[in-house]
Amino acid sequence: MISANNLANSGITPATGQRISLAHGGGGQLTDDLLASCVLPRLANRALNELLDSALLPGVERLALTIDSYVVQPLKFPGGDIGRLAVCGTVNDLAVCGARPLGIALSLILTEGLERRTLEDILDSIAAAASEANVCIVTGDTKVVGRGQGDGIYITTAGVGAAGPHKLHPDAVRAGDMLIVSGTIADHGMAVMLAREMPQVQSALKSDVAPLNHMIEQLLRQVPGVVFLRDPTRGGLAGVAADLAARTGLHLTLLEENIPVRPETWHAADMLGIDPLDIANEGKIVVVVRPGSVDQALDALCADKHGTDARIIGIFGKQNDGICELRTCMGGSRILQKPYGEQLPRIC
Amino acid sequence: MSAVILPHTEGQTAKSLRRLTIAAKALSRPVKFMEVCGTHTMSAFRCGLHSLMPRNVTLLSGPGCPVCVTSQGDIDQLIELAKDRDVTLCTYGDMLRVVGSEGSLEQCRAEGADVRVVYSSLDAVKLAAENPHREVVFAAVGFETTTPASAAAVIEANRLGLENFSILASHKLIIPAMRALLESKDVRVDGFLCPGHVAVIIGAAVFQPIVEKYHSPCVIAGFEGPQIVAALARLTELVVEGRAGLENLYSQAVTEEGNLAAQAIIKEVFTPADWQWRGLGKLKSSGLTLRSAYAKYDARTRFNLGSPTGRENPGCRCGDVITGRATPIDCKLFATACTPVRALGPCMVSSEGTCQAWFKYHHVRTPKKVEAGS
Numbered sequence: 001m002i003s004a005n006n007l008a009n010s011g012i013t014p015a016t017g018q019r020i021s022l023a024h025g026g027g028g029q030l031t032d033d034l035l036a037s038c039v040l041p042r043l044a045n046r047a048l049n050e051l052l053d054s055a056l057l058p059g060v061e062r063l064a065l066t067i068d069s070y071v072v073q074p075l076k077f078p079g080g081d082i083g084r085l086a087v088c089g090t091v092n093d094l095a096v097c098g099a100r101p102l103g104i105a106l107s108l109i110l111t112e113g114l115e116r117r118t119l120e121d122i123l124d125s126i127a128a129a130a131s132e133a134n135v136c137i138v139t140g141d142t143k144v145v146g147r148g149q150g151d152g153i154y155i156t157t158a159g160v161g162a163a164g165p166h167k168l169h170p171d172a173v174r175a176g177d178m179l180i181v182s183g184t185i186a187d188h189g190m191a192v193m194l195a196r197e198m199p200q201v202q203s204a205l206k207s208d209v210a211p212l213n214h215m216i217e218q219l220l221r222q223v224p225g226v227v228f229l230r231d232p233t234r235g236g237l238a239g240v241a242a243d244l245a246a247r248t249g250l251h252l253t254l255l256e257e258n259i260p261v262r263p264e265t266w267h268a269a270d271m272l273g274i275d276p277l278d279i280a281n282e283g284k285i286v287v288v289v290r291p292g293s294v295d296q297a298l299d300a301l302c303a304d305k306h307g308t309d310a311r312i313i314g315i316f317g318k319q320n321d322g323i324c325e326l327r328t329c330m331g332g333s334r335i336l337q338k339p340y341g342e343q344l345p346r347i348c
Numbered sequence: 349m350s351a352v353i354l355p356h357t358e359g360q361t362a363k364s365l366r367r368l369t370i371a372a373k374a375l376s377r378p379v380k381f382m383e384v385c386g387t388h389t390m391s392a393f394r395c396g397l398h399s400l401m402p403r404n405v406t407l408l409s410g411p412g413c414p415v416c417v418t419s420q421g422d423i424d425q426l427i428e429l430a431k432d433r434d435v436t437l438c439t440y441g442d443m444l445r446v447v448g449s450e451g452s453l454e455q456c457r458a459e460g461a462d463v464r465v466v467y468s469s470l471d472a473v474k475l476a477a478e479n480p481h482r483e484v485v486f487a488a489v490g491f492e493t494t495t496p497a498s499a500a501a502v503i504e505a506n507r508l509g510l511e512n513f514s515i516l517a518s519h520k521l522i523i524p525a526m527r528a529l530l531e532s533k534d535v536r537v538d539g540f541l542c543p544g545h546v547a548v549i550i551g552a553a554v555f556q557p558i559v560e561k562y563h564s565p566c567v568i569a570g571f572e573g574p575q576i577v578a579a580l581a582r583l584t585e586l587v588v589e590g591r592a593g594l595e596n597l598y599s600q601a602v603t604e605e606g607n608l609a610a611q612a613i614i615k616e617v618f619t620p621a622d623w624q625w626r627g628l629g630k631l632k633s634s635g636l637t638l639r640s641a642y643a644k645y646d647a648r649t650r651f652n653l654g655s656p657t658g659r660e661n662p663g664c665r666c667g668d669v670i671t672g673r674a675t676p677i678d679c680k681l682f683a684t685a686c687t688p689v690r691a692l693g694p695c696m697v698s699s700e701g702t703c704q705a706w707f708k709y710h711h712v713r714t715p716k717k718v719e720a721g722s
Contacts, residue, residue, distance in 0.1 A: 019458035023445075029689050197467055272467075273387070273699065275394070330361050330573040332396020334709040340688045344441030344465065344699070 023341025027234020064099030079207030099161030103138035133211035179314035189279035208283030225293025372402035385543030386700025395573030421656025551606025627667030
């Protein structure tokens, strides 16, 4: 969401060291840094520079195009797997730009030795998620790399969608607009982290990975005052909120006590010393809405099974400082920033 | 679905804040308390505590973040080991980004070093058992809270008869650091917010000599914002009363004598040694080294590392920050050359570090200028 121009002025220093580190893939400040210093200078154009979830392409009809790669480990985790994630992630990136998914291109990179059964399970999951989202896998590609050159299976999905009449853009956000989150945060990231790092821990945590296009379609159809949508994936709610404040130049105040977090998610994050606000979601959206449309928006979200816990969590203020402030449960106040990179547990 | 469930009620917080405000009004001079635990640092910033404090009460962050107090020499040794192609270096996540004289473990990993983030010391032992042809080294860092786990790892490796496991120990003891601070002439601390986790292991009673010898009030507290506020209220009241007392507000977890089993396992494996701290210099009997019975698990001898040397970045004031002599904004590098994305000092690297907490969380109003030292 940070534009190339924004980044150049942000004072963020060039990527640490001369090699790519895991932190560059964390969806935080280092990912922004890599895009700004390495990718955008070489590939810049009007559509790409917007850095929205999908590019809106000019043409006879406005088209939305998006692409994403999935390298999650473990391949299966409570609540989903890499296949469901690959479909939902791309469907949601189209949907938050107001586009109706038309088709998905699927690229599989398999590692030599992958069990056929695992592949079949993941493909079944892809089919089920696509059917849930009412979209087809219309083309694809498969490659196999040697043992040790990959990690089971990597998936890339590209999605094309028909852009609707809605102009959803952060530039339209103004003071007084409200921020809504469609449900509990951090469920996906914590479920995957626990499954990967502490498989021995029994937990009720489940990823929230789900296609949100039907919910978003209803929201946009019923509520005229929706200004902007975003799915808080890597970088979490903090990443989206801090980006929105920076990009609009407005002061965004979030109320911690309104932000829904499941107790089991909160405790897992607390145990690992990680802030739930920094953790990825795969079945939630953040909605910026005009103050007069807030109730309508909540009604529309709550009517969908993926939006039953929707809450108003913040408001854009008049100060032009571009800061996101969190009013804490205790009544204190602090700045909310985009996370750095890889989420690491604390020592003590 | 419920929102964040915190183990406190709003009423308790308000009550503690009111007590703190009333006690602060009765103070005859501004006071500075110090916490010596990274979790307290983080928690205080995360709940926006500093924006709620009375003007004349300041909470400083002392030498409680394990990453921050680790000397440059110890960090350099870790990086030297990581660069050894025969070594798999296991570390807790926080150490990954700490910058030594030449790069960090994160950079070493990107350059091909086998550096693994583990969540438990026993994961490193398991890795050693599964990879008999690799040298597995565990970066044993932290205060008394993490030491029992390192001791358990050594005992387990010994039980399994592993020949390829060792630890690079830089474990430290909190009491010598508190003494050193109280004995230094240029640091004034009016009382300590004592670390709940450490106290679970070492017990409440060991803080008593601090109270008696230095007349410094000590209050042991848990880690939720309201628990910290309650402890600060109590510390302020003790100053107002002119009484140096030891109080345990975390009695649900902390006993007088502490966790005897954990103490026994530490004693079985480690023995106190003089140790180099960032910001505090070399302190007598302030660190732990492996006893001779377990000497073969000492990575320093195993890899012939010699004594740690290493120069700190001359502009970096982490040493002053963790001893309360300076606040992050007093450092010229803070938020300019040194940011979480490109951290120069350990206090900016660690998620528990004071500089990162200031950078990340400091409340929106202009930060209250804190006078460092006395």
